[in-house]
Amino acid sequence: MKFENSLEFARKLDSEDKIAKYRNEFIFPKVDGKEVIYFVGNSLGLQPKTARDYVDEIMQDWANLGVEGHFYSEKPWWDYHERFAEKLAKIVGANPSEVTVMNTLTVNLHLLMISFYRPSGKRFKIICEEKAFPSDQYMIASQVRVHGFDPSEAIIEIKKRDGENIFRTGDVLKKISEVGEECALVLIGGVNYYSGQVFDMEKITSAGHEVGAMVGWDLAHAAGNVELKLSEWNVDFAAWCSYKYMNSGPGNASGCFINRKYHNKKDLPRLEGWWGHNKERRFLMEPEFLPEPNANAWQISNAPVLALAPYLASLEMFDEVGMPALIEKRNKIVTYLEFILQDIDKQIDSTFEVITPSKQEERGTQLSVFLHGKGREVFNYLMKNGVYIDWREPNVIRLAPAPFYCSYEDIYNFGQIMKKAILNS
Known part of the structure; x- marks a missing residue:
């Protein structure tokens, strides 16, 4: 045109x-x-007009039902988060069982690294991009220190060439190959927050797996923005915030993807809480943790439904369009x-x-x-x-x-x- x-x-x-x-x-x-001319959907999306209605519905249920709102409201609170799975799965290219919503982005990345950053022997290094979003930098460095490693040795940054503004895919793949069997995890932002560059997530994921590493993605600037095929690309895990392109409100809940090959693994390390316990047995208050057979096994606490309500309002439009x-x-x-x-x-x-x-x-x-x-x-x-x-x-x-x-x-x-x-x- x-x-x-x-x-x-x-x-x-x-x-x-x-x-x-x-x-x-x-x-x-x-x-x-x-x-205004609003060009900051990459920082905070606008408020959907329906968001207030979704919040008010919960406020009314709380007023009229009290604690019984967990089970007898129109959208019962105890499984409120389950309404997100199918809609989010379409957005990120996943099976509904591989998607859940909980906590906030950096919290979820920390929780997922408990499961997927498992350094052993000489395999302890993490590959990320140079000048990643600061929260990711802090998170990765702190995880490395928790495992007793020096960030200057354990964190390998992929760099742009001198005088260039974007990362070259070939350079990323070359660095993964060079680190090789010392690489425990590749964790990169799917869309670089500074330049807006979209990484070739399929090729990078494949390259990480070829050297035996886990591969995860921070999709803060990707979810609701670019085409994602997390299941098809065989990504191990991913997380994203909801308040940018998905218009859920400031600092709101984060979505998570956990590849289904890790479901039903009782021996997989993770931080556990009762909302990740088998839904059918949750209120039996059993002493031994029995994980949900899907991504909800990584849930810790009951869903913050007042926060989730605006997110659900926005996702209804995503599902429609x-x-x-x-x-x-x-x-x-x-x-x-x-x-x-x-x-x-x-x-x-x-x-x-x-x-x-x-x-x-x-x-x-x-x-x-x-x-x-x-x-x-x-x-x-x-x-x-x-x-x-x-x-x-x-x-x-x-x-x-x-x-x-x-x-x-x-x-x-x-x-x-x-x-x-x-x-x-």
């Missing part, structure tokens, strides 16, 4: 958008009485955003550089833009004028037009404001 940098053309694209109506299902913040439709729009709207940036570059002596891969298969919703020169001034101008984006040091703004609620008119209007921001800074 030949794009145009015009309001008329943007509105034409919106008129042809099959999922445009879902924009009206979200609540937008306002600046000076006008809805489907990832193929979201990805189709994502590809088109991000390509249009890239075109608008390139057109601005032609019009003025610009001071920015897109550092996200240009290949569609290597990126999701996010474009990261390195602002040379007066970057912070550009960021401040955009925010002041109703464009919500985020800033990452040293000089990057991240633009993430989530397909559920961002429009092509948003993209055009952003371009006009961006041009003024550069000229006025």
Whole structure:
């Protein structure tokens, strides 16, 4: 398609958008009485209008039923988390039995590493990406120390080549091969939070297994954003937050994937709690732990249903629309955003550089833009004028037009404001 940098053309694209109506299902913040252009779905998704109803339902059940709400509410609390399995399985490419929802992201990664980081002899090293999200860095280093290893020896970082902004898949595979039988675990973010690069998860998972390592993925920026086939790729485990592309609310619950080959393994180390105990026998209060025959075996405490309610509200929309439709729009709207940036570059002596891969298969919703020169001034101008984006040091703004609620008119209007921001800074 030949794009145009015009309001008329943007509105034409919106008129042809099959999922445009879902924009009206979200609540937008306002600046000076006008809805903002919201490009921070990669940090916190917008609130679905139905989220309040789902929370209110539980509040009413609590008021009217008290403790009996666990079993006699319309959506009984004791198995509330089970309503997520089929919907999440479609999003991450898994069998429903391999998916559960509990805790928060870093907590879940810690819990999963109890099971899947089992250093032994000379096999003790963990491969991750250079400058991973800080929470992952802290988590991995602390796990290594718990096992008595020095992080400087046990953690192997995959690096970008000098002067390049993205990781080369060949370099990742080469490093895994080099570490070889010393590698206990490969744990990487499926989408790099800084650049927006999507890793080749299938090839990297296969390479990790070839050297005898476990392979896990932090899918914080991938779930609800890119196509995932965790079961088909034979991933060992994964976890993701729900408050970015899946719009569940700030700091909300995390999803987990545990490959079914690890189900029903009583001897697999894990931290255990009574909500992971066999559901049919849970209230018998037996002294010996009998794990659920699925990913729910990693549950520890009863589900925080008030937190899960907004997540379920959002997942209902995901289930209605489907990832193929979201990805189709994502590809088109991000390509249009890239075109608008390139057109601005032609019009003025610009001071920015897109550092996200240009290949569609290597990126999701996010474009990261390195602002040379007066970057912070550009960021401040955009925010002041109703464009919500985020800033990452040293000089990057991240633009993430989530397909559920961002429009092509948003993209055009952003371009006009961006041009003024550069000229006025």
